[in-house]
Amino acid sequence: MLSRAQLARAHHSFAQSRLFNASPSAVRPSRGRLGRVCASQSALSSSKSRALTVAASLVFGSSIALAACAFYFRAGTQKTSYATPAELSRAISELQVRLPGAQKVVTDVEVVRAYGASDNSYHPSSPHAVVVRPESTEDVVAIVNIARKFRVPITAYSGATSLEGHFAGYPSGSICIDLSGMDKILTINESDADLTCQAGARWEDINDELKERGIPLFFPLDPGPGATIGGMVGTGQHLPANAVRYGTARAEWFLNLTVVLPNGEVIKTKRRARKSATGFDTTKLFIGAEGTLGIVTEATLRLAPLLPTKVAMAQFPDVEHAVSAVQEILASPYGSNVRKPISHHVIHENPSTDLGAPFPDAYTYPYLRMCRTAR
Ligand SMILES: Cc1cc2nc3c(=O)[nH]c(=O)nc-3n(C[C@H](O)[C@H](O)[C@H](O)COP(=O)(O)OP(=O)(O)OC[C@H]3O[C@@H](n4cnc5c(N)ncnc54)[C@H](O)[C@@H]3O)c2cc1C
Incomplete structure (x- = not known):
């Protein structure tokens, strides 16, 4: 558990977390690119302020909570300046010294572009300045310290399956931390x-x-x-x-x-x-x-x-009947044993299921698949 001193330091570090990049999913689409990023940060900043106010109230008492609230609202309105091109270049040099070895610090144009884009997302892509591949917590600490020293935004990147533009780089140049190698x-x-x-x-x-x-x-x-x-x-x-x-x-x-x-x-x-x-x-x-x-x-x-699993398939004339059946089953004494009801939309798009055989007429009739774990 965190001590009070650690908690206070953690709160302080949240103010610096403007270095840590956010996805554009919570952002209004009508603004320009820079406006979008700033709006995202201030939205996060205000929600952080609320969370911190609650946390501080619980831990330190209401007067300190008010001070914390004022501090974070003020921090939310301050302009953050990120690394200049020269500083970015020095940051990359320091990363190369700290993480020696092939493919640990990559600036190849194709690679930094690929890490700033995703086929799973409809949000605009944007390349990073550099991709780094840590192997340990200590490596990540070193990367974060260099990023903070030169004010370079960071984006964490792992399985790359998220759907909301989480990987886009920051226009002034960002560090993408690829954690997929830390998989032990x-x-x-x-x-x-x-x-x-x-x-x-x-x-x-x-x-x-x-x-x-x-x-x-x-x-x-x-x-x-x-x-x-x-x-x-x-x-x-x-x-x-x-x-x-x-x-x-x-x-x-x-x-x-x-x-x-x-x-x-x-x-x-x-x-x-x-x-x-x-x-x-x-x-x-x-x-x-x-x-x-x-x-x-x-x-x-x-x-x-692990529980033994049974699979049942049922056919319904329309979505309403399928949903009613799910509601009825979930409300029954057996409801807590249902593992995953899958909607007809899924079946529509995947007529061949993992049950081994294609659903008959999957495009014509909605189906419901339910897995029930045995008692
Ligand atoms: C075919 C398909 C099916 C899917 N089905 C579902 C589903 O059924 N339900 C569902 O909820 N989602 C689903 N998703 C979405 C996706 O799988 C989830 O969002 C998943 O949790 C993302 O994990 P990831 O490792 O790919 O993270 P990433 O996409 O690499 O990153 C996701 C976010 O987490 C941050 N992040 C990554 N690593 C770290 C770290 N170590 N520390 C801090 N922050 C980090 C990133 O910066 C980013 O903001 C599906 C996606 C696909 C492509």
């Missing part, structure tokens, strides 16, 4: 049903590893193929396919995060123990933050027991 599983505690891994570990690889070792547990949040733990924390994973039974990233699946804050400090948001009534939940502050409050480098995950 560090410890598995079968008896406690938890696992600690680096943030670049992919959810499918984690589940494959557990299966290979014969451990009857799995990590139930299942977004796009290739998504990583760090990216799932970053996006908040609002709708994994298993959400009906297991909830979203905001449930208790992330027990502890190791995070590099904008001031270079490394914090752990909690201990591994599941039961803790101490203080407010710092872990949740980082869930859905899109990397703007810090870079997650490690995570301890809660695992769920």
Whole structure:
């Protein structure tokens, strides 16, 4: 858990988090590019102010909360100046010294352009100045410190499956931190049903590893193929396919995060123990933050027991009947066992399902697939 001093330092570092890039998803589309980024930052800044006011109220009392609120609202209106081209070039030189080795610091035009774009997103793309590939928390600390020293914006990049333009570079030149190489599983505690891994570990690889070792547990949040733990924390994973039974990233699946804050400090948001009534939940502050409050480098995950699964398919004449059936089942005593009802839209687009056979007339009739875990 964070001490009060650490918490105060973390709050201070949020003011510096304007270095950490945000996706354009929360931004009005009618503005120019620079306007969009600034609007995004001030939106984040005001929501941060609200969160910090609540947090400070709880921890320090209302007078300090008011002071914190005033400080952050003032910080939100100050103009941030980023690195000049000369400073950017010095930042890249320092990164090359700190991260020696082939492909650790990449400025190749094609690479920086690819990292600033995504086929999954309709938002405009924009290249980064440099892509860096850390291998450890210490590497990330070094990158963040260099970025802060030269005022270069940072974008965290992991599985690259997010859908809302999260990767676009910043026009004055940005550092893209590719965490996909930090994908090691560090410890598995079968008896406690938890696992600690680096943030670049992919959810499918984690589940494959557990299966290979014969451990009857799995990590139930299942977004796009290739998504990583760090990216799932970053996006908040609002709708994994298993959400009906297991909830979203905001449930208790992330027990502890190791995070590099904008001031270079490394914090752990909690201990591994599941039961803790101490203080407010710092872990949740980082869930859905899109990397703007810090870079997650490690995570301890809660695992769920593997249960035998049965699959049922039902055909409905229209969407209304399908939705009514789902509502009825969820409200029944068996409701909590339903794992994922899939809508007809999905089936429409994927007539060949993972059940092995194509749905008959999938384009003509809506289908509902429901997985029910056995009692
Ligand atoms: C085919 C497909 C199906 C999908 N299905 C679903 C679905 O069913 N449900 C659902 O919710 N989503 C779904 N998604 C969206 C996507 O899989 C999720 O948003 C996923 O959580 C992103 O993880 P990622 O590793 O790809 O992160 P990225 O796309 O690399 O990054 C996502 C965000 O997190 C930040 N970030 C990345 N790594 C870190 C880190 N280490 N520390 C801090 N911040 C970080 C990034 O800066 C960015 O803002 C789908 C996507 C695709 C392409």
